[in-house]
Amino acid sequence: MRPITYARAADAATAIAAVSADPGSAFLAGGTTEVDLLRQNVLTPRHLIDINDLPLNSIEPQPDGALRIGALARMSDVAADPLVRERYPMIAQALELGASAQLRHMASMGGNMMQRVRCSYFRDAESPCNKREPGTGCPAIEGVSRGHAVLGVSEHCVATHPSDVAVALAALQARVHTQGPGEETHAYAFDDFFLLPGSTPDREHPLAHGELITAIEVPAVPVARRSLYLKVRDRESYEFALVSVAAALSLVDGTIADVRLALGGVATRPWRAMHAEDFLIGAVAQRANFEQAARVELSTARPTPMNAFKVELAQRAMVRALETLANGSPA
Amino acid sequence: MSAQGPALGERQRAAIEERGPGPVGVTLSVNGEERSLEIEPRVSLLDALREHLELTGAKKGCDQGTCGACTVRVDDRRVLACLTLAMTCEGREVTTVEGLAEHGELHAMQRAFIAEDAFQCGYCTPGQIMSAVALLEEGHAGDDAEIKEWMSGNLCRCAAYPHIRAAIRSVRDGQRR
Ligand SMILES: Cc1cc2nc3c(=O)[nH]c(=O)nc-3n(C[C@H](O)[C@H](O)[C@H](O)COP(=O)(O)OP(=O)(O)OC[C@H]3O[C@@H](n4cnc5c(N)ncnc54)[C@H](O)[C@@H]3O)c2cc1C
Ligand code: FES
Ligand code: FES
Numbered sequence: 001m002r003p004i005t006y007a008r009a010a011d012a013a014t015a016i017a018a019v020s021a022d023p024g025s026a027f028l029a030g031g032t033t034e035v036d037l038l039r040q041n042v043l044t045p046r047h048l049i050d051i052n053d054l055p056l057n058s059i060e061p062q063p064d065g066a067l068r069i070g071a072l073a074r075m076s077d078v079a080a081d082p083l084v085r086e087r088y089p090m091i092a093q094a095l096e097l098g099a100s101a102q103l104r105h106m107a108s109m110g111g112n113m114m115q116r117v118r119c120s121y122f123r124d125a126e127s128p129c130n131k132r133e134p135g136t137g138c139p140a141i142e143g144v145s146r147g148h149a150v151l152g153v154s155e156h157c158v159a160t161h162p163s164d165v166a167v168a169l170a171a172l173q174a175r176v177h178t179q180g181p182g183e184e185t186h187a188y189a190f191d192d193f194f195l196l197p198g199s200t201p202d203r204e205h206p207l208a209h210g211e212l213i214t215a216i217e218v219p220a221v222p223v224a225r226r227s228l229y230l231k232v233r234d235r236e237s238y239e240f241a242l243v244s245v246a247a248a249l250s251l252v253d254g255t256i257a258d259v260r261l262a263l264g265g266v267a268t269r270p271w272r273a274m275h276a277e278d279f280l281i282g283a284v285a286q287r288a289n290f291e292q293a294a295r296v297e298l299s300t301a302r303p304t305p306m307n308a309f310k311v312e313l314a315q316r317a318m319v320r321a322l323e324t325l326a327n328g329s330p331a
Numbered sequence: 332m333s334a335q336g337p338a339l340g341e342r343q344r345a346a347i348e349e350r351g352p353g354p355v356g357v358t359l360s361v362n363g364e365e366r367s368l369e370i371e372p373r374v375s376l377l378d379a380l381r382e383h384l385e386l387t388g389a390k391k392g393c394d395q396g397t398c399g400a401c402t403v404r405v406d407d408r409r410v411l412a413c414l415t416l417a418m419t420c421e422g423r424e425v426t427t428v429e430g431l432a433e434h435g436e437l438h439a440m441q442r443a444f445i446a447e448d449a450f451q452c453g454y455c456t457p458g459q460i461m462s463a464v465a466l467l468e469e470g471h472a473g474d475d476a477e478i479k480e481w482m483s484g485n486l487c488r489c490a491a492y493p494h495i496r497a498a499i500r501s502v503r504d505g506q507r508r
Contacts (some may be wrong), residue, residue, distance in 0.1 A: 028416070
């Protein structure tokens with residue numbers, strides 16, 4: 001592990017100024033990505049600015065019905081928050097199905113948005129990887145790609161976005177609030193916050209170096225009170241998703257009045273299943289329609305021979321999530 | 332990106348105290364005792380405990396956050412010492428398995444692990460015990476399914492899981508009585 005310097009910032013402006021001033025600096029929140037990848041030589045900061053003392057850990061309802069979650073709120077605190085559990089069960093479930101109890105106590109919501117992919121080529125500093133070292137190639141496409149993405153892929157990168165809670169937040173169209181070096185603030189729509197790999201897989205977010213996530217704002221989404229997060233993985237717990245589905249559904253007389261659907265484990269970014277949602281709105285809540293909606297969403301999938309199973313798995317997971325909600329038993 | 336930035340600019344340095352990369356003096360409160368040590372900022376809490384403070388209870392299984400053998404408590408939470416930098420614990424209270432016993436008497440969870448034979452090689456055990464103590468405080472030991480899920484961050488390659496759950500149940504039920 002390479003040497004680093006360490007500094008603890010007391011306020012946001014100081015932390016932002018310190019990181020902005022120097023491309024070799026990085027924020028340190030829970031450290032569950034940063035310290036891990038520093039040790040693997042995948043991330044190579046020289047200076048860490050500890051932001052854990054910044055007052056950014058509250059969870060506050062807003063006058064317009066939104067919920068503002070501070071960037072330093074821990075996964076475990078957000079999952080346990082009564083308002084989160086009541087208004088957005090899919091968020092609480094996505095968090096509690098992620099990582100382990102210990103990691104959830106450490107990991108912050110801002111850090112979760114910024115966590116890096118689990119692709120084993122990315123995590124191995126000796127391998128070529130377009131995300132880590134642009135232009136070196138993507139060995140996953142011809143190599144071991146069982147865990148890789150089938151949606152949003154490019155010929156330069158097929159790494160799966162690993163976050164669970166970001167899938168729920170994509171379904172809910174959350175906004176990511178940031179602060180930059182000139183104290184200017186910005187609010188990104190969730191869809192704008194995660195970039196497709198395209199020909200620049202090294203760029204995962206539109207953030208400037210040193211731009212600090214201050215909060216995640218979840219809008220009022222009444223349908224989300226009946227929602228769930230379904231996660232399918234190789235072992236029952238403490239594992240990333242092969243496929244996951246965040247779903248919310250409301251029916252009026254057997255017809256779908258409102259629906260939210262997003263996928264994890266199968267895409268290069270948290271994947272809002274917009275095509276499926278469009279198909280479902282106004283449709284009769286029945287299995288055939290759920291199946292058709294899932295097919296529509298997955299029609300653009302580009303699997304490799306090794307991860308082709310994910311298309312069928314995602315199809316079935318979407319149908320199961322929607323049926324569970326339609327049958328009135330959100331998990 | 333292998334950018335090797337210059338040291339922080341003067342303006343930032345005035346506002347923020349940069350320490351390292353060489354060894355710096357750090358004071359940690361561990362098991363109720365103030366301990367001073369000289370470490371580089373890159374040193375994890377796990378290495379600080381094991382290599383500098385002679386507290387080898389917390390184990391290094393993976394050093395990547397995937398096994399739970401290094402579980403300790405920082406303030407009132409169970410965390411992974413391998414992914415925690417020691418310097419981030421200044422001003423916080425660290426508790427390791429060595430700090431569980433009180434007045435020479437083992438903690439109820441330690442006694443239960445012995446009584447229920449909740450280990451074979453014992454390598455994962457300090458992490459399991461630290462996690463189990465926190466589990467009961469967190470209130471997630473309602474039934475076996477819940478214990479399983481909320482203890483999933485502690486792997487045991489000897490697969491002592493049924494006995495570990497028995498130990499947790501016995502402390503839980505002892506508490507209820
Ligand atoms: C073994 C293991 C299993 C895991 N399993 C899961 C899982 O099942 N599901 C899941 O969703 N996640 C999982 N994770 C990932 C985990 O959720 C993330 O590592 C965590 O959320 C990152 O948050 P952190 O606070 O620790 O961030 P850090 O590691 O401190 O930071 C991560 C990155 O974000 C930057 N950063 C941090 N905070 C901010 C901010 N406020 N503004 C701008 N940049 C910032 C840092 O500079 C760094 O580059 C797992 C991790 C491990 C190690
Ligand atoms: S050594 Fe820390 S989790 Fe394995
Ligand atoms: S007792 Fe051997 S690893 Fe758990």
